[in-house]
Amino acid sequence: MDLGIIYTIWLREIKKFTREKPRIIGNLAMPFLWLGIMGVGLSATIASGGNYMAFITPGVIGMSLLFTSIFSGVSVIYDRQFGFLKEILVAPASRTDIVLGKVAGSATISILNGILVLILGMLFGGITIEMITPGGFLLALLFMALISAAFVSLGLVIAASMNSMEGFQVIMSLLVMPIFLLSGAFFPLDNVPPVMGIAAAIDPLMYGVDGLRGALIDVSRFAFYTDLGVLAAFSAAMIGLAASMFGKLK
Amino acid sequence: MNIISIKNLTKKFGDFTAVNGISLEIDEGEIFGLLGPNGAGKTTTISMLATLLDPTSGEASVANNSITKKDEVRKSIGVVFQDPSLDDELTARENMDFHGRLYRMSGNERKARTDELLKLVELDDRADSLVRSFSGGMKRRLEIARGLMHLPKVLFLDEPTIGLDPQTRRKLWDHIKQIKKQGVTVILTTHYLDEADSLCDRIAIIDHGNIVALDTPEKLKGILGGDIVTIKVDDIKKMEELLSKEKEVKEVRNFDSSLNILIDDGAIALPKIIQLAQKAKLTVSSATIKRPSLEDVFIHYTGRAIREEEGDNKQTIRAMKGRWR
Ligand SMILES: Nc1ncnc2c1ncn2[C@@H]1O[C@H](COP(=O)(O)OP(=O)(O)OP(=O)(O)O)[C@@H](O)[C@H]1O
Numbered sequence: 001m002d003l004g005i006i007y008t009i010w011l012r013e014i015k016k017f018t019r020e021k022p023r024i025i026g027n028l029a030m031p032f033l034w035l036g037i038m039g040v041g042l043s044a045t046i047a048s049g050g051n052y053m054a055f056i057t058p059g060v061i062g063m064s065l066l067f068t069s070i071f072s073g074v075s076v077i078y079d080r081q082f083g084f085l086k087e088i089l090v091a092p093a094s095r096t097d098i099v100l101g102k103v104a105g106s107a108t109i110s111i112l113n114g115i116l117v118l119i120l121g122m123l124f125g126g127i128t129i130e131m132i133t134p135g136g137f138l139l140a141l142l143f144m145a146l147i148s149a150a151f152v153s154l155g156l157v158i159a160a161s162m163n164s165m166e167g168f169q170v171i172m173s174l175l176v177m178p179i180f181l182l183s184g185a186f187f188p189l190d191n192v193p194p195v196m197g198i199a200a201a202i203d204p205l206m207y208g209v210d211g212l213r214g215a216l217i218d219v220s221r222f223a224f225y226t227d228l229g230v231l232a233a234f235s236a237a238m239i240g241l242a243a244s245m246f247g248k249l250k
Numbered sequence: 251m252n253i254i255s256i257k258n259l260t261k262k263f264g265d266f267t268a269v270n271g272i273s274l275e276i277d278e279g280e281i282f283g284l285l286g287p288n289g290a291g292k293t294t295t296i297s298m299l300a301t302l303l304d305p306t307s308g309e310a311s312v313a314n315n316s317i318t319k320k321d322e323v324r325k326s327i328g329v330v331f332q333d334p335s336l337d338d339e340l341t342a343r344e345n346m347d348f349h350g351r352l353y354r355m356s357g358n359e360r361k362a363r364t365d366e367l368l369k370l371v372e373l374d375d376r377a378d379s380l381v382r383s384f385s386g387g388m389k390r391r392l393e394i395a396r397g398l399m400h401l402p403k404v405l406f407l408d409e410p411t412i413g414l415d416p417q418t419r420r421k422l423w424d425h426i427k428q429i430k431k432q433g434v435t436v437i438l439t440t441h442y443l444d445e446a447d448s449l450c451d452r453i454a455i456i457d458h459g460n461i462v463a464l465d466t467p468e469k470l471k472g473i474l475g476g477d478i479v480t481i482k483v484d485d486i487k488k489m490e491e492l493l494s495k496e497k498e499v500k501e502v503r504n505f506d507s508s509l510n511i512l513i514d515d516g517a518i519a520l521p522k523i524i525q526l527a528q529k530a531k532l533t534v535s536s537a538t539i540k541r542p543s544l545e546d547v548f549i550h551y552t553g554r555a556i557r558e559e560e561g562d563n564k565q566t567i568r569a570m571k572g573r574w575r
């Protein structure tokens with residue numbers, strides 16, 4: 001592992017991000033809509049409404065991380081189309097370091113984004129500042145980093161196996177949306193039919209959202225190390241897969 | 251000394267053979283040209299040498315390392331790809347810096363080298379502009395500078411001047427000659443004949459994945475034998491008749507307003523030709539001597555004539571009809 005290479009790739013991601021100010025706002029638009037419409041709307045209909053906003057805030061953070069990370073990973077397709085990927089691939093740098101650099105860069109951006117969504121959730125009154133302990137906050141950051149790492153690498157795997165953005169719509173509806181909807185971000189998974197329960201159990205984001213809930217509102221289905229373990233294993237597997245697929249890229 | 255040696259290098263895409271067992275040695279410090287038409291296999295060859303594509307069979311070494319030792323080879327080469335490979339959203343300096351970091355150069359080295367190279371390719375005044383705002387020629391110059399950033403022993407230039415205007419091309423040639431002076435071996439592909447002619451120490455003409463000729467531009471042009479003397483004369487028909495009776499004249503071609511004469515040693519032949527005209531009371535109004543161009547040689551090797559498997563000079567020249575300039 002060469003930290004210099006990882007840092008180099010990281011730096012490019014960050015530089016490009018800070019140059020695209022609209023992206024920061026754009027990334028917050030969807031969480032805002034979910035919290036502002038779904039959150040407010042459902043809070044008003046559900047009898048014990050007060051807690052719903054708190055319940056979905058970690059879910060919306062997870063959702064936002066999922067989408068920004070997948071997009072960030074898949075955006076490597078543009079680097080491929082515009083030729084820049086060749087510049088990276090012809091350098092004496094290990095594919096794993098290149099992937100780690102990309103993951104680190106995107107994770108940094110995603111965590112920043114996650115914190116902003118958390119603040120948004122607070123503004124909507126779901127989570128109060130008193131609810132968050134320093135330890136819980138750090139744990140939340142850890143989960144954000146893992147969720148991001150997992151899905152950036154998944155995005156890279158998708159990018160490495162596609163030649164253009166054309167197939168991306170299909171991947172969105174057949175892979176990304178199910179991951180999102182089954183993650184338990186918007187409704188509790190405790191009483192769902194068994195089939196759905198099983199599907200949710202193999203959804204890595206479910207563990208991420210559960211971990212975030214544990215860290216932020218102290219409500220969770222699994223022990224935190226279960227969430228952490230599953231997510232970390234999935235991330236590592238995805239990073240490995242992405243690195244090996246990048247090794248084979250032309 | 252050989253800096254690149256290639257043995258029976260082959261690349262197949264499915265059933266299609268893009269590079270067909272080529273063998274080749276390239277000397278340290280030379281500018282070596284791969285000249286061939288579209289689809290000849292130039293880029294495929296370079297991709298294999300640059301470790302981006304694994305050969306189907308055969309072997310090659312670059313700067314004393316087999317191309318299977320990818321990292322070692324990668325450290326010693328710079329590549330300018332046929333298609334653009336800059337990050338448009340970064341500045342020229344940032345593109346250079348990114349490259350330097352990838353090759354583990356220190357901060358001071360990167361700064362010094364960036365300044366030096368941007369000056370070399372005359373982009374120092376645009377160092378901090380986004381690449382998006384650059385013209386095609388500026389981007390190409392930046393890519394060449396970037397390829398040199400980490401002091402590679404070998405620089406691959408895949409069609410370095412494609413799509414550029416004549417003035418910009420000439421400027422790039424000057425830069426490439428400068429690079430050679432610094433001791434870098436340059437492998438360039440092109441299908442511009444004048445480019446290969448004026449830049450390369452040696453040229454391999456490559457067609458359908460095979461090397462069909464390999465030599466210095468001078469010797470390649472010598473293959474056709476003789477010079478081309480072009481004259482303008484008041485009675486072209488009569489002059490053509492006269493010349494075709496001379497046994498030293500290998501071929502006469504009538505271009506309506508002028509005559510092209512293929513003949514050994516044009517400088518000695520020209521006075522004789524003028525004498526011949528004067529004897530017949532004809533007036534020669536202008537005369538030039540030139541060597542057959544690389545283009546003529548290129549047609550000789552990749553055009554129809556060579557496919558018919560003949561080696562006869564006359565036939566070859568017939569195939570070049572209208573090609574003399
Ligand atoms: N990845 C690939 N899959 C299938 N065929 C390929 C691939 N890459 C190249 N080819 C084929 O191999 C042949 C040689 O291609 P190559 O790009 O090396 O030609 P070239 O000499 O660089 O041509 P040009 O002057 O157009 O750049 C072409 O017929 C091309 O279609």
Ligand SMILES: [Mg+2]
Binds near residue numbers: 292294332
């Ligand atoms: Mg090519």
